[in-house]
Amino acid sequence: MSVTKLVKQMRNMLAQAKTHDDLQAIMQLAISYGRPICYNNVPLYLTFIAIAIATGLTWWRYGYHIIWLIAFSVLALIPLIVAIFRSSRLQDLEQELFLRDAIYDNGMQPVDPPSMAELDRRYGEFVRGNYTREIEYYVQGYSEKEEHNLSYSVYKFHYVVRTKQKKGYSYSHYYRYGVILDNFTTDSLLIMSSSVPAFYPTKWTTESIDFNKRFKVYAKDELSAAKFLKPAVILKIEEFAKRFPKANIEIDADARLCVSFDTIDLLDLKLPHRLADAKAFSDSTKGHTIFSSLQEVLDFLYLLMVQTDSNFK
Amino acid sequence: MNTYLVAGIALVVVIVAIIAIYNSIIKNKNAIERAWAGVITQERQKNQILPAIEDVAEEYKTYEQGILKEIVSLRAGLSALSVDEIDINKVTQVESRMSAITDQLNVVVEAYPELKSAELMQNLMREISEQQENIGAAIQIFNRNVEIFNNGIETFPASIVNGILNREEKITPFYDSVAAAGFEYKPQF
Incomplete structure (x- = not known):
């Protein structure tokens, strides 16, 4: 053959x-x-x-x-x-x-993504570009932790901005990566460093000058924003944004959180071997491969949940 | 004519810059006051868990008096905290009271291992730990705002604007003298 x-x-x-x-x-x-x-x-x-x-x-x-x-x-x-x-x-x-x-x-499974219309309804994050928009991958996973279990989906979003030139059009391609988490501890909140349409009416600023320089916050009301943005949460988000550029955190009305950012593909892996050496390639798949960036995001989300839940339910 | 125009534009630029610096000093000062209010708010969250700690103390009589005494001191310390006055010593005192309560709770848990697995105690310890983390974070935010403010009034040309118009004094950041006492190294500023 x-x-x-x-x-x-x-x-x-x-x-x-x-x-x-x-x-x-x-x-x-x-x-x-x-x-x-x-x-x-x-x-x-x-x-x-x-x-x-x-x-x-x-x-x-x-x-x-x-x-x-x-x-x-x-x-x-x-x-x-x-x-x-x-x-x-x-x-x-x-x-x-x-x-x-x-x-x-990692116990994950590729699935069909929600439609763009559905994502647009839930989050401002996907209202980007003026030409093609598509979810390139959408993979569901589940992670068991001490206080909360995380049911999540990892995605890669591709959108194109079409610009009119003197002759015809130019097309710029952009990618955003992120995780959508079911059942977060709060709802109706947007914390953004990359501009998207805000669905919530109340603008909020925190007590941190650094945070306010980097992020804009919109919520359904001031109380929910103040309750969520505790000092420890503010510092964790600032730290997260240093590692994940142009990070946005958006929680829809049904408490489904979407954290998104530029450049870091959460399912990016380097091939240790190629099929030219099929045995070595096969052996390299026998160990447990860790998506380290995804792990960082999940740990961050878990910490946010722990910080913003109630300890006396 | 051109000379007047250039001089006029330069004057406008200077005035706009002075206004921007003046406003930024005021905004940074307000941000410090807000961050301080954040510290006090986090400290006052302790009031929510004190009844639960009292319940634990009442159940374990041997330790009741020690813990209740610390709770009384802590309550007094919390009510003495003021949003309007940046008093770092009072926060330090409250923190040391809280630390004493946590130590006593740990002694109780050591003496009664079954308590460690009780849901109420687990939730209580978790809440204390999160509150302490939030207080630490609030103080960190306060100190960072203080640094930005101090840089804003001490560096050129803002130092000139502050010296003539705002006349704000440098603010001392929060400093944990108890923790610092554990270090041999003393920075020379």
Whole structure:
């Protein structure tokens, strides 16, 4: 079987995979292949170089019509594109396989995200961009802690801002990452450092000059904002915002919290091995992979819950 | 004509800058007062847990007198706290009373291990711990505001505006002398 067929088969199996065992079956298939799962792109690169040189030399020597030059240049690019495309497909497979294994390791499960309309109804956070908006992944998890259990979803949100230029439009792509937590200790509150529409009427400032410089706070009323923003909570949020840039914390009317920020992908993992060494790749999935940034966010949310709940229920 | 225009613009810029500095000194001072009120508010939260501590003390008679005596002192200390007057000594006294109560509670828990697992006691200790954390955080916020305020009146050119217009004095941050006594190192300022 060729590497291309094997990769296709593995991709199909991964699309159907729902459990750890399904992933192990894919790893087993990779190991039983017996040869390194990687592409030898050297012939394609050599073909590209040969066609490019031949095209350049003949055009320089004979100076034929520019159309021919363009046609041969496109021809030269085909092997290069094929090489890049198939390598990137293989890399995507490796990444997805390793990620999915880590997700199952952590007792998490990819699910369909709520619709954008539903998210817009709940949070100002998703009212961004003026072109495409999509949730690229939405993974549910559950974490048991001493005082509160956290039922959460991790997401990656992609949105595009379209700007009119002199000729046509330009498109800027942005990403936000975050966690949505069910059943928080308060409701109807927005603490934002990255500007989004505020759904709540009362603006609140805290006693901390530093906090007020960084965040704006909106709540349903002053009392709920004051009750939530205890001094320890203020310091924890300031500390969190130093690590997670442009952080927003938004709690909807049904007490579902959404914490969001820029640049830090919570499910980002570095591949320790590639499928070229299928055995090492498979072995690297046997340990328990920790999403360290996600863990930091969950610990932060847990501390907020502990600080803002009632100890005498 | 151009010279007058440039001089006029420069004068406007200077006046706007002076107003901005003047206002920022006032805002920072107000923020300190609010942060101090935050410290007092957190201290007064202790009033909520004192009845629960009294209940525990009554149940364990051997320790009752010691704890109740400290509670009386703590209540007196709490009522002496004022939002209007930044008196760091009074807060320190309240904190030392609270610390004495917590120590006594720990002695009770040591003497009666079954108490440690009782829900009321667990909740009480958790509440005390969270309150103490909030007081620590409130003091930290107060000290940071004080630092911003002091920087705002001591650095140039704000020092000139303060010297002529605001005439505010430098504020001393909260300093835990009891904790500092445990260190050999003494900073030379």
